[in-house]
Amino acid sequence: MGEKKAARPTSNAVLVVFGLDDQGKHRAGMFQDEEIALGRKAAELLGLQFYEGEATKLKQVLKTLPASDIHRPGYGLLRRVRQAQYDAL
Numbered sequence: 001m002g003e004k005k006a007a008r009p010t011s012n013a014v015l016v017v018f019g020l021d022d023q024g025k026h027r028a029g030m031f032q033d034e035e036i037a038l039g040r041k042a043a044e045l046l047g048l049q050f051y052e053g054e055a056t057k058l059k060q061v062l063k064t065l066p067a068s069d070i071h072r073p074g075y076g077l078l079r080r081v082r083q084a085q086y087d088a089l
Contacts, residue, residue, distance in 0.1 A: 014055040014062065015039045017078060018089045019048035026086040027078035029068030038070050042077055051089075061088045 015036045018028035027048075031039030036052065043050040055062060066079035 012054050012056060013052070014058065015043075015050055015052045016058060016062075016065065016089065017043040017048050017050045017068065018081075018086065019043075019046070021075040021078075021080075026081050026083060027075055028065055028081045028086060028089060029078040030062060030065050031068055031070065035068075035070050039068065039077075042070070046075065048078075061085075064088070 013032065013036060015031040016028065017031070017039055018026075021027050029039075032055075040050060040052065042048075051058070064085050066081070068077050068079070070077055
């Protein structure tokens with residue numbers, strides 16, 4: 001019999017990054033687990049705002065936020081979001 005791998009525990013920590021890109025478009029996204037430190041560094045380099053804390057505090061907002069892609073360069077790591085989503089942050 002093969003061994004079953006244990007499910008990787010997911011923390012409740014989340015990093016939400018948001019701001020305007022160089023064209024004035026609203027961008028936002030979230031990072032979790034091992035991507036938090038990289039997301040924070042990217043936010044600082046791009047001059048974007050961020051919130052780091054518990055996902056449960058942002059439950060309603062996180063439902064509508066797109067996932068971020070830490071491997072895309074520059075503002076591409078965050079998706080464009082609608083004004084209402086941005087305002088909710």
